[in-house]
Amino acid sequence: GATVGILGGGQLGRMMALAGSAMGYRFIALDPASDGPSAQVGGSIEAAYDDREAARQLAEQCDVITYEFENVDAGVAAMLMEQSYVPQGSQLLYTTQHRLREKRAVEAAGAKVAPYAEIGSEQELREAVQRLGLPAVLKTATGGYDGKGQWVIRSEEEIPAAYAELAKAGTELVLEQFIRFSKELSVIAARGSHGEVRVFPPAENIHVDNILHLSIVPARVEPTVLAEAERLALRIVEGLGAVGLVAVELFLTEDGQLYVNELAPRPHNSGHYTMEACRTSQFEQHVRAVCGLPLGDTSLMSPVVMVNVLGQHLEPIIQRMAARDSEAERLGTAPKLHLYGKVEAKSGRKMGHVNVLAPNTDAALAWIEGTGIWQAENEA
Numbered sequence: 001g002a003t004v005g006i007l008g009g010g011q012l013g014r015m016m017a018l019a020g021s022a023m024g025y026r027f028i029a030l031d032p033a034s035d036g037p038s039a040q041v042g043g044s045i046e047a048a049y050d051d052r053e054a055a056r057q058l059a060e061q062c063d064v065i066t067y068e069f070e071n072v073d074a075g076v077a078a079m080l081m082e083q084s085y086v087p088q089g090s091q092l093l094y095t096t097q098h099r100l101r102e103k104r105a106v107e108a109a110g111a112k113v114a115p116y117a118e119i120g121s122e123q124e125l126r127e128a129v130q131r132l133g134l135p136a137v138l139k140t141a142t143g144g145y146d147g148k149g150q151w152v153i154r155s156e157e158e159i160p161a162a163y164a165e166l167a168k169a170g171t172e173l174v175l176e177q178f179i180r181f182s183k184e185l186s187v188i189a190a191r192g193s194h195g196e197v198r199v200f201p202p203a204e205n206i207h208v209d210n211i212l213h214l215s216i217v218p219a220r221v222e223p224t225v226l227a228e229a230e231r232l233a234l235r236i237v238e239g240l241g242a243v244g245l246v247a248v249e250l251f252l253t254e255d256g257q258l259y260v261n262e263l264a265p266r267p268h269n270s271g272h273y274t275m276e277a278c279r280t281s282q283f284e285q286h287v288r289a290v291c292g293l294p295l296g297d298t299s300l301m302s303p304v305v306m307v308n309v310l311g312q313h314l315e316p317i318i319q320r321m322a323a324r325d326s327e328a329e330r331l332g333t334a335p336k337l338h339l340y341g342k343v344e345a346k347s348g349r350k351m352g353h354v355n356v357l358a359p360n361t362d363a364a365l366a367w368i369e370g371t372g373i374w375q376a377e378n379e380a
C-alpha cells in the first residue's frame with residue numbers, strides 16, 4: 001500500500017491513521033511532539049510545522065500528503081505540492097485558515113453567514129458595532145480554536161479592552177453579529193478527487209465553555225432542517241472544489257434559518273460519532289477521498305451521542321468503562337470509549353471520547369447523565 005503523510009500529529013491524525021492502516025496504508029506524521037497521538041500509530045518526523053527540511057523529508061517518504069489541522073504554513077504546503085502529491089491543494093487551506101476569506105467563499109457558494117465586518121482599528125470596531133448592534137463577537141481572523149481568540153462584546157464600554165486584547169494576536173480581526181441560535185448543528189461533507197460528493201448525517205452539538213461536549217445524532221430538528229443543512233454542506237464542498245472532508249458548523253435560529261459559523265477542511269470533533277454509528281467513518285472517508293478511492297456509504301446505523309472526555313472526566317469514565325454496567329444494559333446502550341494516548345490529563349484537554357450507541361438519543365443521554373460528566377443544561 002501507499003504511504004500517507006499527515007501534517008499534524010494529534011488525535012485527528014491518529015484516528016485517520018487507525019482507519020487507514022486497516023485499509024492497508026502506511027502513515028507518517030509531521031509533528032513537533034515525538035510522542036503525540038498519531039506517532040503511536042504510524043511513523044513520525046519530529047519537527048515544527050514550518051520546518052522546510054522536515055517537510056521535504058516527509059515528501060520523500062510519502063506518496064500522498066494530507067493534514068489534520070488548517071493552520072499549515074502556506075509556503076510549506078506549496079513546497080509539498082511540488083515534491084509530492086497533495087490532493088487537497090493549497091487553496092482550500094488558504095481559504096479556511098482565514099475567517100474573512102472563508103466567509104466570502106461560503107457566501108459565494110450560496111450559504112448565509114452572520115452579518116460581519118472586517119476590523120482594522122478601534123475606530124472601525126466602534127463603527128461596526130453601531131452597524132451590527134450588540135451583542136457581537138470579535139474574533140481573530142486566524143489561529144483561533146475552542147473559543148480562544150474571541151470576545152463577546154455586550155456593551156460599548158467593552159470595546160477598547162476587547163480591541164486591545166485581540167489586536168495582540170497581530171492578525172486581522174472580524175466582528176460578527178451575535179446569532180441567537182436555538183441549536184448548533186454541523187455537517188461533514190466529503191468530495192473525492194473526481195468530484196464525487198457524500199454527506200454524513202447532521203449532528204446537534206452542545207458546547208460547554210466553548211469546547212464541544214456532546215454531539216447528538218440524529219439531530220433533534222425538523223426533517224426539512226436536516227435536508228437543508230445537508231444541501232448547504234454539499235454546496236459548500238462543491239463550491240470550494242474541495243478534496244477530502246469539509247466540516248460545516250451551523251447556527252439554527254428559532255425561525256428555521258441556518259447560518260454558517262465556520263468550516264474545517266479535515267475530520268471534525270463533531271464527526272467522531274461516525275466511527276461506530278455510520279457505515280463509513282469520517283476518517284475512512286477522508287482517507288478514501290485523498291487516496292482516490294470511491295467514497296463510502298455514510299448511512300447512520302444507530303442513534304448515537306458522542307461525549308468528549310476531557311482531562312477532568314478521564315478517571316470517572318475509565319472506572320465506568322471497566323465495571324460491569326447494568327445501567328447501560330437497562331438502557332440498551334453500547335458505550336464505546338476511544339482514548340487518544342495523551343499522557344498528561346490536564347483539565348480541559350481532549351483525552352478521548354465515548355460514542356454511546358442506543359435505541360434512541362434519549363437513552364444515550366441518560367447513560368451520559370449517569371456518568372456524572374454531564375455538564376450541559378438538560379434541555380429536554
Ligand code: ATP
Pocket residue numbers: 114137144145146147148176177178179180181184207210249261262
Ligand atoms: P472551534 O473549536 O469549533 O474551532 P473556534 O474557536 O474556531 O471553535 P467558533 O466556532 O467561531 O470558535 O465559535 C465558538 C463558539 O462560540 C460557537 O460554537 C458558538 O457557540 C459561539 N459563537 C461563535 N460565533 C458566534 C456568533 N456570531 N453568534 C453566536 N454565537 C457564536
Ligand code: MG
Pocket residue numbers: 144145146262
Ligand atoms: Mg474553529
Ligand code: MG
Pocket residue numbers: 249261262
Ligand atoms: Mg467552531
